[in-house]
Amino acid sequence: MVIRVLVAEDMHIVRGALVALLRLEPDIEVVSEVASGDEILAAARTSRTQVAIIDIDLPGKDGLTAATELHEQLPEVRTLILTSLGRPGTLRRALAAKVNGFMLKDAPAEKLANAVRGVAAGRRMVDGDLALAAWDTxxxxxxxxxxxxxxLTAEGRDTLEVAAKAFLSTGTVRNYLTTIVSKLNARNRVDAIRIAKEAGWI
Structure with missing residues (x-):
């Protein structure tokens, strides 16, 4: 049986390479290509996708939001996150979003094809070393x-904007940020944001 695959990747060259590699497999057919997270649900529905290969870092809805939406509205579609963000925190977020597989972009082509086959067959396909690291973090x-x-701070908002959005006083926001920097052993707010992003906490 041929597996019907959707590829969601915003970088044209990367998407083209993925599609070309998958088309070499006799049992895999790429039925849809999209460049943003906003297009995934509709494209999966109209193309009767069985496996959606989704990059995390997409314009519009990010890949994990789109994967969650697919899980809720088209539960028969299996999701495989393909990303260059190989951090354990990213994997934890992906698993929390109930994705069926998680592969790094630099994985061999054969590994990608096998991951597509695995998730299509109902298995969870996750890089072993990354999975161990995720639970050790x-x-x-x-x-x-x-x-x-x-x-909110990571989104580029200043203290006043964060306070308004979070319904807090500016003093409380400053206190929170000082506490956050201290808890994360960060050098400053920018460093705290970096640490939290790498761990998959924000």
Whole structure:
């Protein structure tokens, strides 16, 4: 049986290479290509996709949001995250979004094809070393409120904007950010954002 595949990747050259590699496989057919997260659900529905290969870092909806949407609205579609972001925190977020597989972009072509076959058959396909690292990574030391403040700050908002958005005083926001920097042993706010992103906490 031929597996019907959708490829979601915003970089044209990368998408073209993925499609070309997959088309070499006799049991895999690329039925749809999209460049943004906003297009995935509609494209999967109209092309009767069985496996959606999704990059995390997409314009519009990010890949994990799109994968969650697929899981909720088209549960028969299996999702395989393909990304250059091989950090354990990213994998934890992907698994929380109920994706069926997680592969790095630099994986051999044969490994990608086998991952497509695996998720199509109902198996969860995750890079073994990355999976172990994901569960070895320490739990987030920040409270949900602190995560909200850091996420808003990471979006480029200043203290006033963060305060308004989070319904806090500017003084409380500053205190939160000072606490966050301290908890993460960061040098400053920018470093705290980097640490939290790498761990998959924001």
């Amino acid at each position: 320490a739990d987030c030391p920040l409270t949900p409120r602190q995560i909200d403040v850091l996420r």
